Amino acid sequence: MKTPKGFGKNYFSLSAICAYSNGVTLQAQCSSFIHLSLNLSFETLEEETAPLEELEILLLETSTKIKTSSCHCNCFFKNLLYTLVQLFKFHPQTFFIFFKTRSGISPPLLRFTLINYILNLGNIMKRTIIFSLLSLMLISDLQAKVIDLQALSIEASSLNNNELNAPESIEIYTSEDINKAHVQTLPEFLQKNTSLNILPAYGNSFSPLLDMRGYGIEHGNANIVIRINGRRINNIDNVPQLLASISPASIERIEISKGSGIVQGGDGANAGVINIITKQNNHKEVSIALGSQNTSNLDVYLGHTNDLISVSLSANMHKTNGTRSIDSNGSTDEKKLTSVVLNFALTPIDDLELRFGVSKTSVDAVYGSYLTLDEYDNDPSQSGATNSGASQQDYKVTVFSTGIGYDINQALDFQIDYSNEKKRSANTYSSGFVDSSRYTYDNVLSSLNYHSGGINLSTGLEAYLGNRDGYGGNIDKDNYAAYILSQYRLDKHTLKIGYRYERAFYEQDQTTTDNKKAYTMHGAELAYNYTFDTQHSTFLSYTRSFQSANIDQLLVYVFPTGGVFQNFLDPMKVDTYTLGYNNIQKDNKFKTSIFYADLKNEFYYYTGPTGTFDPASKNTNIDESSKYGLEFFDAYHINESFNITALYTYVRAKIDKEIENGTDLSGNTLPGVPKHTAKATLNYHPNDNTVLTLLQNYRSKAYALNDTQNNFSQKQERYLSTDISITYTKDNYEVFAKINNLFDQSNGLWISDDAIYPVNFRLNFLTGLKLKF
Structure with a gap:
């Protein structure tokens, strides 16, 4: 049975029920009153009183506060009650009758009281006040109005949740x-505006290192799906992950589930x-x-949607001379990225959708090598005199995708998607050595989803087949999964x-059974x-x-052979507990949570006594480890x-229990995990068209x-x-200017003693124009 309008939001108070049940009668009464009022003629008052002026202002203000989204709840009647209290300051008898004879449990009666009161004022009101009242009646249309709580829906899941009612x-x-x-x-965007910790991967800002919930900047990306x-x-x-291949202009939303999502996310969704x-x-x-350093950026999104087709084209072209x-010849770490994505969907009948997509990404980037601490302190922009020199990467990615979505009935739908991804990566080092690898990925994901009333059920199958031919030989890693949620x-x-x-x-080399x-x-x-x-x-x-x-964790580097198979590693197992609280109001969105994770076999790289190339250095497991923390988010207008x-x-x-090569690591802290991370954004709107933004990012040692x-x-x-920006928006265009790292703060990624990769160590500026049509 279809629920009454507005009752999907759990407004089951007695007042709301009475409001709905009396709605038809009240609608008739209000229509009669409006028709009568429009035909009344009023004589102009010879003398105006201050209370009437205050009343007109009050009613106009009340009408503008009421929004257009309708719902049978108490919010509108609360506004009416406030209005009546102000009115009855000038009419003591009515004030007494209202509170003496009414229980207050049926809010629509307040509307009726207000109508009667207006009729009693007939000969002493101006026409302008009457029409203000009529505007109030017409806007409300006998339906209570609710303030938008700004609880955003979660679109990536089939569970029909939002920020407020999601159990995560x-x-x-x-x-x-x-x-x-x-x-x-x-x-x-992720680095400056979300709770993620992000740093360029040894100078590569297109495929950055990620950390969330303490899994470390080195291996954190493998723990986030x-x-x-x-x-x-x-x-x-x-x-x-090559995150830079996704054009910012093409993104509708980003949803970050923390400490959950393993059922539909799959292998690696620990964080x-x-x-x-x-x-x-x-x-x-x-x-x-x-911008500075001859930086240029072009971001394009073109979309068209109707009942039959949906097509979108997005492109991102980024180039910089580097920092x-x-x-010694003055060459710099210049970088170029070009990404083009075309998506097409066809709906031949109402219940069927056919999806197609293709994307191509090309990266040509130069990465500077590490610096010693003295070099970093003296000038982080230098090439360095003691390292192995810069490297250049040529990286190309092509993705084809197709899918079908079919609504079996109103409660049941079926989805199946297939994608094929091919990558080629060639790294050229200063010594002339070229490390080239080719990748192939096939991903098949199918799901059957049921949703009716308060029940949601999703079951699916997934296959993720990966192959790399290059470093370490020809290696396959294939994952097959089934889930129910x-x-x-x-x-x-x-x-x-x-x-x-x-x-x-x-499987390595497809021939060696061992x-x-x-x-x-x-x-x-x-x-x-x-x-x-x-x-x-x-x-x-x-x-x-x-x-x-x-x-890569199955291999060990042996010079000059390259990657040699070492041994298999047992999978990680993680038990995560999260307790959270949400408070979402009109002007404030507050969310906080505490979490604890108990880990078995966490992956890490053990560095031997003499460094990375020590024979004892290897990838291995931590026997037992744990993570705990506090998360806080607040948006306040x-x-x-x-x-x-x-x-x-x-x-x-923390590393709770681990002994490797005779070294007891128990009680140590996992490297690459800052205790404190804080980000704040302040926006100032001096007028309707201009926004001034100040952004501060901080991570502890x-x-x-x-x-x-x-x-x-x-x-x-x-x-x-510290970043600062100013934006001016008018009609269909937008002009902006931005300064990153306003105070020239030096930042870097520490690998070990005297092995530092400088990142975001220099002030840079950017100015641009955005057109929307």
Whole structure:
């Protein structure tokens, strides 16, 4: 049975029920009153009184506060009550009757009281006041109005949740948030505006290192599953995800699930899942920007959608001369990226959708090598005199995708998607050595989804087949999985239960039986949310997640042979507990959570006594480790001119039990994990067209990436950066200017003592124009 309009939002108070039941009668009474009032003629008053002027202002203000989204709740009647209290200051008898004879349990009667009161004022009101009252009546249309609580829906999941009732910790960023940030690439947005810790991967800003919830900047990206429209983009080796291939202008929303998502995310979703959803609309925009270091950026999105087809074309072209010298000839670490994506969807009948897509990405980038501490302190832009020299990468990616979506009936739908991805990476080193690899990925994902009332059920199959031919030979890693995820919502209660079964198969060179192995992994989610009202909720979640080793972790580097098979590693197993609270109001969105993760077999790289090339150095497992922390998010609209957003995380990552090569690491801190991360954005709107933005990023010190023994003389220094921007928007165009790292703060990535990769160490500026049509 279809629920009454507005009752899907749990407004089951006695007042709301009475409002709905009396709606038809009241509509008739109000229509009669409006018809009568429009035909009345009033004589102009010879003398106007101050109370009537105040009354007119009050009614006009009340009418403008009421929004157009209709819902049978008490919010509108609360506004009417406030209005009546003000009115009855000038009519004591009515004030007494109202409170003496009415219980207040049927809010629509307040409307009736107001109508009668207006009629009694007939001969002493001006025509302007009457029409103000009529405007109030017509706007409300006998339907209560509610304030938008800004609880954003979660689109990547089929569970029909939002920020308030979801039984998990989640961050959501919309296309509007990305537009306001004026970023050149997706990694830049994630680094400056989300709770993620992000640093360029040894100088590579297009495929950055990621960390969330204390898994470390070195291996954090392997513990976060990233999907674009459902397609998995994680690699089977140590190479981070190529996030820069996604045009910021093409993104509709980014949803970051923290500590959950293993059931649908799959292998590696220990820290969480990042779902990126691209646009399917009629918007068209072009953004052009120029900046320091001869930086240029072009970002384009063109979309067209109707009942039959949906087509979108996005492109991102980025070029910069870089910020570092790489040799004595004045060459710099210049970088170029070009990415083009075409998506097409056809709806031949109402219940069927056919999807097609193709994308091409090309990266040509030069990366400077590491510096000693003295070199870094003296001039972080220099090439360095003691390192092995710069390297150049030529990286090309092509992706084809297709899919079908079919609505079997109103409650049941079926989805199946297939994608094929081919990559070629060639790294040329200063010595002339070329390391070339070719990758092939095939991803098949199918799901059957049921949703009716408060029940949601999704079951699916997934295959993710990866191959690399290059470093270490020809190696396959194939994952096959099946999952079931259910959610039940009753009034204020939401319960989610899910399970995933996954098998990972390894094979090297496809001939050596000794280098074949398979692992079975089990994932589960159990979560509960209690929503107190339309503003407050709390949740508790448990997740059993896992991660199988990537193929680089099975190899050891032997000079000059290259990658040689070492041994297989047992999968990681993680139990994560999260307790959270949400408070979402009209002007303030507050979310906080605490978490604890218990890990078995966490992957890490043990560095031998003499360094990376020590015979004892290898990839291995930590027997037992743990992580715990606090997460905080608050977005506060101070007034019409100022609003502020703040994020803060506190994380501790400990090695509880591990002995390697006779060295006891128990009690040490996992390297590359800062205790404190804070980000704040202040926006000032001096007028309707202009926005001034101040952004501050801070991360505390941490142990260098290779310092598992916590005994290096140098630590990863704190990260600090201040950005400022100004934006002017008028009609369909936007002009912006931005300064990054306003105070010239030096920042770097510490690998070990005297091995530092400088990042974001220089002030740079950017100015641009965006057109929307």
